[in-house]
Amino acid sequence: MALPQLHPFRPRLLDAVRGYSGTQLRADIAAGLTVGVVALPLAMAFAIASGVKPEQGIVTAIVAGFLISALGGSQVQIGGPAGAFIVIVYGIVQRYGLTNLLIATALSGVLLFAMGLLRLGALVRYIPVTIIIGFTNGIAVLIGLSQLKDLFGLKIAKLPADFFTQIGVLLEHASTFNPYALAIGLACLALVVVWPKSYTMPLDNIGWRHRAYRLAAHVPGTIVVLVLATLATAVLHLPVETIGSKFGGIPQSLPDLQLPPFSWESAKQLVFPTLTLAMLGAIESLLCARVADNLIDAPRHDPNQELMAQGVANMVAPAFGGIPATGTIARTVTNVRSGATSPVAGMVHSATLLVVVLAAAPLAANVPLAALAGILLFVSWNMGEWREFARLRHFSVPYRTIMLGTFFLTVVFDLTVAVEVGLMLACVFFIYRMSTLFRVEPPAAADAPAGVPAGVEIRELFGALFFGAVGKLEALPAQLPEGTRTLVLDLHRLISMDTSGLEALEQLRRVLAKRGITLRLAAVNEQPRSLMERAGFAAHVGEAAFSGTLAEALSASRAAGS
Known part of the structure; x- marks a missing residue:
């Protein structure tokens, strides 16, 4: 593994004195x-x-x-x-x-x-x-x-720190x-x-x-x-x-x-x-x-x-x-x-x-x-920055919680605890926010493709499929109607995926297989496709499960008789 490149030690003074007047x-x-x-x-x-x-x-x-x-x-x-x-x-x-x-x-x-x-x-x-x-x-x-x-x-004599x-x-x-x-x-x-x-x-x-x-x-x-x-x-x-x-005053010299x-x-x-x-x-x-x-x-x-x-x-x-x-x-x-x-x-x-x-x-x-x-x-x-307290009413609950929490923890405990808890809250709220942006939905009526074969269900994935959002994908099998034989996931709006998301996708494939439902993936973007290939998921499901577009996935489903 290559070591990280170190930053050269070059003070700004060396550049500032060039042409110094x-x-x-x-x-x-x-x-x-x-x-x-x-x-x-x-x-x-x-x-x-x-x-x-x-x-x-x-x-x-x-x-x-x-x-x-x-x-x-x-x-x-x-x-x-x-x-x-x-x-x-x-x-x-x-x-x-x-x-x-x-x-x-x-x-x-x-x-x-x-x-x-x-x-x-x-x-x-x-x-x-x-x-x-x-x-x-x-x-x-x-x-x-x-x-x-x-x-x-x-x-x-001595003021305590607490x-x-x-x-x-x-x-x-x-x-x-x-x-x-x-x-x-x-x-x-x-x-x-x-x-x-x-x-x-x-x-x-x-x-x-x-x-x-x-x-x-x-x-x-x-x-x-x-x-x-x-x-x-x-x-x-x-x-x-x-x-x-x-x-006793200030010494008239620098200390040794x-x-x-x-x-x-x-x-x-x-x-x-x-x-x-x-x-x-x-x-x-x-x-x-x-x-x-x-x-x-x-x-x-x-x-x-x-x-x-x-x-x-x-x-x-x-x-x-x-x-x-x-x-x-x-x-x-x-x-x-x-x-x-x-x-x-x-x-x-x-x-x-x-x-x-x-x-x-x-x-x-x-x-x-x-x-x-x-x-x-x-x-x-x-x-x-005292005006920020007055402006809190204009911001979201996570913003208020992080700022006020960090403020009170700094005053009551210490800076280290305040920053640690503040960063933890910021991460939790960020994960929650990102999870709300991930959606699994059927195509909108205006965008729904024509001639969808019977028994084929289409779902579009939006956002990022990561550990904080996998619950929405895990709930998908229970939402499929009776008689579903093929599930096509349109992934052209799925911008990224982590290993937890890939594990949820593999779990979805296993659950569907037990119910006799085929999983097809359409328009997979570069990052999710790269992860699928590196983790062996693509080889496991086979190249036939992937299609370049939603139309190609529907055509493959039609040719397979489902």
Whole structure:
């Protein structure tokens, strides 16, 4: 058996730098600086919400972000820690510990690289959109719930990962509510919401308000709220929890390269976390790359190369203490709107974060956690596709069941269970739908052939005869009238057949033979005929049972005296 052809490792950067101009370089540097500034508060917020230190989020954005851009298959995608991972990473840290998170991240990188190498990137596209919407909305709800602790300033040492337990712990500690934290969080959330975000404004005959609006739109709202909240906390000495009080600040350097201790005993416990990280990373990165394709005039992304780059990034980042990384839609869109033309912009974004860490890390000590909670609440709201709930009434029961089922299972249990059950439901409903499309019917009056001999019954088969539809064929003998001597199956509308369908056809032939009824097949299409020949059915029934057209089958029946 021939081995599958492996996908060549060729980053998009190699093609993008051909004919690369100074104009493109300036545009990419400007875009990279902008995205780097946007990524800084998000990287810290995602890390803290995931139950790890803020510098681990920044390191992930630097190391993994650089590798994803340099080695990826997309022109403008930005990689780094993502909101979709928050719930998963937090659960892994609580259940298995930080060291095992690093091991699971590295193992997921191996899986992602193997998926790309084996050309499995296109398979992600076969996941139904209902499942993606369901678990995305579920993760958004969990992110929002996890931020209530810091938003209200509750004194909770460690928030559990389970949904109902989280609610119980939050209610139990409601008496520790901090009004200063709530005021900072809500103010930051409101400012991020109303801060100008559009870059497309009139250029001619504009007043100072429009000019100020355009200038403000180029400054990320997350940075504005972070700076203002930090200044307010430091100047007014507000009694709120900060990065410095909880984590001791952020180191002014990158961590040393240190491989996490690996053992097969740990690896065997991390099978499901590893699969979850790899699956979610593949889905998020390729969805993000498809979004980027629709925003730029450039060659479409290479999904297999993108998966290999994601794999390398997730294998390397844990060696620096980094957490799982993937493509991020918000930062990628910002990158495009800022004028990025190539993967160089993503590499500049990582370099920008590195410079910030080396030069200004001590300034982060006064960043209030409530401000990061406000930012993450905004992220979680934008992450969810809430309008899809209102549109459910326009769709079928299977669509509603899959989406709502995936949503509730993500919230109550976890992403792995939700996707597994969602895929199972999607398969069941697909099988049911396909089975309803298969029909066994007599010819319509308008299409009925003339001169059908006495004792000859005709049935037309429509659709696909597969394991989910064989019951309709098995019921056919009981539907034949008394005196039937020949059954002609017109198969010109039977587009495909599987082995279960062929077995049902063989069973039909045996039942008919016991009743003295001859089976004839007319106008058999290529795929069913090929299966019949390969399985030996055609040789068993004989070539005389096959006819090229329905008329020829009736003529053969007439000549046989039945």
